[in-house]
Amino acid sequence: MSDSLDSLEILVKCANFAAVKHSSQRRKDPAKTPYINHPIGVAFILTAEAGVRDPSVIMAALLHDTVEDTDTTLEEIKKEFGSTVADIVAEVTDDKSLPSEERKRLQIVHAPTSSREAKLVKLADKLYNLRDLEKATPEGWSEERVKQYFIWSFKVVEGLRGTNRHLETELDEIFSRHNV
Ligand SMILES: Nc1nc2c(ncn2[C@@H]2O[C@H](COP(=O)(O)OP(=O)(O)O)[C@@H](OP(=O)(O)OP(=O)(O)O)[C@H]2O)c(=O)[nH]1
Numbered sequence: 205m206s207d208s209l210d211s212l213e214i215l216v217k218c219a220n221f222a223a224v225k226h227s228s229q230r231r232k233d234p235a236k237t238p239y240i241n242h243p244i245g246v247a248f249i250l251t252a253e254a255g256v257r258d259p260s261v262i263m264a265a266l267l268h269d270t271v272e273d274t275d276t277t278l279e280e281i282k283k284e285f286g287s288t289v290a291d292i293v294a295e296v297t298d299d300k301s302l303p304s305e306e307r308k309r310l311q312i313v314h315a316p317t318s319s320r321e322a323k324l325v326k327l328a329d330k331l332y333n334l335r336d337l338e339k340a341t342p343e344g345w346s347e348e349r350v351k352q353y354f355i356w357s358f359k360v361v362e363g364l365r366g367t368n369r370h371l372e373t374e375l376d377e378i379f380s381r382h383n384v
């Protein structure tokens with residue numbers, strides 16, 4: 205009982221931490237959805253669809269864009285949530301000091317050698333973003349940029365396969381709808 209209460213408490217702490225960190229950010233859709241909808245949605249895909257029960261993976265999903273997109277450091281995540289979660293977040297964090305093209309290339313290169321935990325977060329992240337793209341085009345994106353995002357995502361997902369059948373099937377249905 206106290207064990208499950210502890211993990212519930214830490215999960216809510218994690219969601220709150222991500223909400224505070226992303227509080228000033230919005231998604232790129234015309235409705236300017238609060239950014240926090242994305243990390244919560246990625247965590248929900250993992251629990252509700254992928255059947256993931258490892259709390260470290262769910263926590264890493266909630267935190268997955270905090271280091272990349274806010275002032276959060278990996279040290280802060282390690283201190284608040286431990287090194288297992290911090291290590292997964294580190295694996296899914298792009299180096300923003302690199303040019304965008306290089307970051308995209310490195311995601312393709314690093315996908316196959318990442319941990320199973322990081323692969324789960326990355327699969328759910330891509331699934332959420334591609335579902336978003338099917339619903340609305342981010343402000344300022346051309347048709348060509350949308351098309352290139354589908355093609356690039358497919359290449360990243362190629363390196364994440366053999367991890368979760370449901371997520372991979374959902375992604376493949378999206379890719380086939382877009383002739384990727
Ligand atoms: N589809 C979609 N994406 C949005 C929206 N608002 C924000 N994003 C974010 O934009 C990123 C994709 O856009 P890019 O142009 O490729 O990335 P960049 O801004 O970091 O250069 C994703 O980052 P990410 O989660 O770090 O994933 P990844 O693209 O690095 O895999 C996604 O979460 C939206 O309304 N729709």
Ligand SMILES: [Mn+2]
Pocket residue numbers: 242268269329
């Ligand atoms: Mn993300």
